[in-house]
Amino acid sequence: MRFASPLIRLLAAAGMALAGLASAHAGEVPVAVAANFTAPMQKIAAAFEQATGHKAVLSFGATGKFYAQIKNGAPFQVLLSADDTTPARLEQEGQAVQGSRFTYAVGRLVLWSPREGYVDDQGQVLKTGDFTYLAVANPKLAPYGLAAVQTLEKLGLGERLQPRFVTGENIAQTYQFVATGNAQLGFVALSQVMEGGRIAKGSAWQVPEALHDPIRQDAVLLATGKDQPAAIALMKFLRSDAAREVIRAYGYGL
Template identity: 70%
Template sequence: MKRLLLATCLFGFAASAQADEVKVAVAANFSAPMQKIAADFEKATGHKAVLSTGATGAFYAQIKNGAPFEVFLAADDETPAKLESEGLGVKGSRFTYAIGKLVLWSTKPGFVDPQGEVLKKGGFEKLALANPKTAPYGLAAVEALKKLGLAEAVQPKLVQGETITQTYQFVASGNAELGFVALSLVWKDGAIANGSAWVVPADLYSPIRQDAVLLSKGASQPAAQALLQYLRSDAARAVIRAYGYAF
């Protein structure tokens, strides 16, 4: 029994000695699922993922300026590819971890109809969307409005968030009657958590392929490599799917 206890203690010590931290830049729309994944990752490996959330474009600028991130989970596929081509991302490490969906959402039940006709009727004062220059979901919203022929009509009513999370807050707080947000922010247990929503048809905007990339600062970091491997696991994908993403 004493030998067993000693072996267990030694194993636990070795595991903790090998455990490390990985600094992760996470696109704002993926904050909630990543918090769950990070907790599961730590239980499974002993490694701790330290998360920072924000807009993909803002993270790109920070990484270019030397921010100490080791893994980047972007809200698009273009930014990680750019970092890779610029030598700030490890070649061959990039992959799509999720495909996002855009939704028009309001906290008011019945306010947003299943076909999104509320946009044409115009019975609202403010429409929120994320900054299309830095947030891929904001760009997707602009694309959808243009394809619907409504970009000019709604222009005076637009309010802009710097991230998709801030855009969500505009609607959740009532500062905007409705807004374009990531489906993941309003999806729970297989349905819209509250209010009313229209899931924007995928043919109205470019696919939101969200890519992960190992950054150059994490190239020799075992925890960074382990996290990217874990993101591809069945356990992580079950969490991602539960938040309304596709692959």
């Protein structure tokens, strides 16, 4: 039987010690993520873990619901909001670290149908289409829903189409209403229907930004994450070129 030399044994032991040290310093960060940002954040989280060893534990939902949960003590350390007002409010109320918030993405709203050629590039289908239901996220909870309502009001179609609304709790549920055929078309996030820089399937009208308030999506370090290395590292990583490349690929502005 051959025995490893003392030098090899020493190097092996040192390697194990370094691996253990890296593992000891790696942590988990609970993150509340706006539903529209599901796909890009899953990719960013994977890149974040590979780059830092930290793991982002993601929860997806409506920004309004996350606000209520955070106020009631939910243990999130970072919030990726679908708006810029909720993080600002959390800062003012002492629930978030002052000066930590920044705009990580600017959302884009689209009117979408899985049916090819149904939604025209001017959105005239809203006036001429024979649809029964129009999916819209709850404007009280989801900024994309508010943008959809503002768009319809600007077009003079708010009162006329409101009886046809199928209201989703968040933008993810709104997308499902359309994707499953429970609504013929709906207002969703561009990121939900974009793949490889184009609309992956169906037909869509990208709503001009002049028709609604800007969908500035801010990230903020919550008070519970103030002294947490993983949370601080994630906030930094969201500004990295790697993260920004993913964000752009899903159709967001920066």
